Amino acid sequence: MRRILVTGNxxxxxxxxxxxxxxxxxxPCHGLDxxxxxxxxxxxxxxxxxxxxxxxxxxxAWVIDGVSDQVQASADIVVFLDVPRWCCFLRVAxxxxxxxxxxxxxxPPGCPEIRIIPTLIRIIWNFPANVRPGIxxxxxxxxxxxxxxxxxxxxxxxxxxVALSEVTAALPR
Numbered sequence: 001m002r003r004i005l006v007t008g009n010x011x012x013x014x015x016x017x018x019x020x021x022x023x024x025x026x027x028p029c030h031g032l033d034x035x036x037x038x039x040x041x042x043x044x045x046x047x048x049x050x051x052x053x054x055x056x057x058x059x060x061a062w063v064i065d066g067v068s069d070q071v072q073a074s075a076d077i078v079v080f081l082d083v084p085r086w087c088c089f090l091r092v093a094x095x096x097x098x099x100x101x102x103x104x105x106x107x108p109p110g111c112p113e114i115r116i117i118p119t120l121i122r123i124i125w126n127f128p129a130n131v132r133p134g135i136x137x138x139x140x141x142x143x144x145x146x147x148x149x150x151x152x153x154x155x156x157x158x159x160x161x162v163a164l165s166e167v168t169a170a171l172p173r
Contacts, residue, residue, distance in 0.1 A: 003060070034106060
């Protein structure tokens with residue numbers, strides 16, 4: 001049980017928290033952004049994206065940040081960072097300012113933030129109605145070796161990290 005998905009809206013803190021979890025647990029961390037996006041903010045074709053995700057999820061231990069039904073179905077633990085839209089907007093603005101005219105390190109070349117701003121605004125605004133219900137529908141599938149953490153606060157992140165450390169410490173490596 002060391003396959004962890006950190007999911008949530010754009011700007012919810014997925015990448016930062018996923019890296020923190022991976023460092024704490026000593027397992028590899030991967031982001032879906034380099035799989036979803038190709039240079040110039042072009043979307044990866046669906047079949048190629050599915051193939052690359054399938055390759056990524058074959059290992060026994062990982063932390064993956066992003067939104068993916070395919071990854072969520074394979075995860076032993078799902079951490080849903082469910083933060084308010086205003087918080088996501090602020091975080092994206094802060095991040096975008098730093099990388100306004102260049103690609104973030106985890107993205108392919110030719111993906112300056114300035115070109116994705118309208119798309120990010122739509123993603124953040126529509127997330128509660130379009131994506132959130134699908135993620136929450138997985139709560140009922142927790143148990144039987146699966147865990148679901150619904151995080152809404154910074155304190156919730158800290159409690160989640162402690163719980164993840166305790167749960168995974170007892171597992172064979």
